[in-house]
Amino acid sequence: MKCATNHSMKRIAVLLTALAVPSAVLAWPWSQDMMNQPSIKPQEGAMTPFPARSVPVMGIPTKVANREASRDLVNPITVNAASLKEGRTLYRIYCAACHGLTGKAESPVASKIGAIDLTDDYVQQSMTEGWLWGTITFGSYVMPAYGVAGEQGGSNDLTVEERWHVVNYLKNGLVKESQVAAK
Ligand code: HEC
Structure with missing residues (x-):
C-alpha cells in the first residue's frame, strides 16, 4: 500500500518535470497547433485562378499580338534620369552595333544591312x-526581335x-547626345 x-x-x-521543461513537451499534439492552421500553405494544391476580369496592377501589357497592335500602347514608365540611364545602357548594348552609338547609323554595318538613322x-x-516598343519587341524586316x-x-x-x-x-x-557628339 505504502509502496x-x-x-x-x-x-x-516525472510528469510535472516534463511539463516544466519545454524541450521535453515538443511532441504534444498542441505543440503544432499554430503551424497546422486551416489555411492553404505554399505549394499546397492548385493555384487559385485570378477572379474574372482581373487586370495586372502595373498595367504593363506583357502580351501583345504584333507590332501593329503595339502602336497605341501608352508608355507606363516615367521619363526620369534613372530610366534614361537604363535605356542608354541597353541601347549601347543592343542597338548601337547596327544603328550607331549616337543613333545616326554611323556603325560599320549600318549601310550594309540598311539600319536607319534613329535621330531623324x-x-x-x-x-x-508604342510603335518603337513594338519594333523592339517584334523586330522589323531585317531588325531582330527582342521580345519574349x-x-x-x-x-x-x-x-x-x-x-x-x-x-x-x-x-x-x-538626339541630344548625337548633337553633342557632332560638335
Ligand atoms: C542587327 C542589326 C540591328 C540591331 C541590333 C537593331 N536594329 Fe533596328 N533596324 C535594323 C535595320 C536593318 C532596320 C531597317 C530595316 C527594318 O525595318 O528592318 C531597323 C529599323 C529600326 C527602326 C525603324 C522601324 C520602322 O518601322 O521603320 C527602329 C525604330 C529601330 N530599328 C530601333 C532599334 C532599336 C531600339 C534597337 C535596339 C533595341 C535596334 N533597332 C537594334 C537593324 C538593327
Missing part, C-alpha cells in the same frame, strides 16, 4: 512610342520594362 503511493507520486513528479524625323516625329522568346518570337533579351526604358532614351536622350 503503491510512492509509485504514483513518482509518476506525478521619320523615327522621332512620325513613330509613336516563344510567345512573341523574339530573343527574350529585353524585359517589357527594359524595352520601355530604351523607348524613353530613343525619344528623350538620343
Whole structure:
C-alpha cells in the first residue's frame, strides 16, 4: 500500500518535470497547433485562378499580338534620369552595333544591312512610342526581335520594362547626345 503511493507520486513528479521543461513537451499534439492552421500553405494544391476580369496592377501589357497592335500602347514608365540611364545602357548594348552609338547609323554595318538613322524625323516625329516598343519587341524586316522568346518570337533579351526604358532614351536622350557628339 505504502509502496503503491510512492509509485504514483513518482509518476506525478516525472510528469510535472516534463511539463516544466519545454524541450521535453515538443511532441504534444498542441505543440503544432499554430503551424497546422486551416489555411492553404505554399505549394499546397492548385493555384487559385485570378477572379474574372482581373487586370495586372502595373498595367504593363506583357502580351501583345504584333507590332501593329503595339502602336497605341501608352508608355507606363516615367521619363526620369534613372530610366534614361537604363535605356542608354541597353541601347549601347543592343542597338548601337547596327544603328550607331549616337543613333545616326554611323556603325560599320549600318549601310550594309540598311539600319536607319534613329535621330531623324521619320523615327522621332512620325513613330509613336508604342510603335518603337513594338519594333523592339517584334523586330522589323531585317531588325531582330527582342521580345519574349516563344510567345512573341523574339530573343527574350529585353524585359517589357527594359524595352520601355530604351523607348524613353530613343525619344528623350538620343538626339541630344548625337548633337553633342557632332560638335
Ligand atoms: C542587327 C542589326 C540591328 C540591331 C541590333 C537593331 N536594329 Fe533596328 N533596324 C535594323 C535595320 C536593318 C532596320 C531597317 C530595316 C527594318 O525595318 O528592318 C531597323 C529599323 C529600326 C527602326 C525603324 C522601324 C520602322 O518601322 O521603320 C527602329 C525604330 C529601330 N530599328 C530601333 C532599334 C532599336 C531600339 C534597337 C535596339 C533595341 C535596334 N533597332 C537594334 C537593324 C538593327
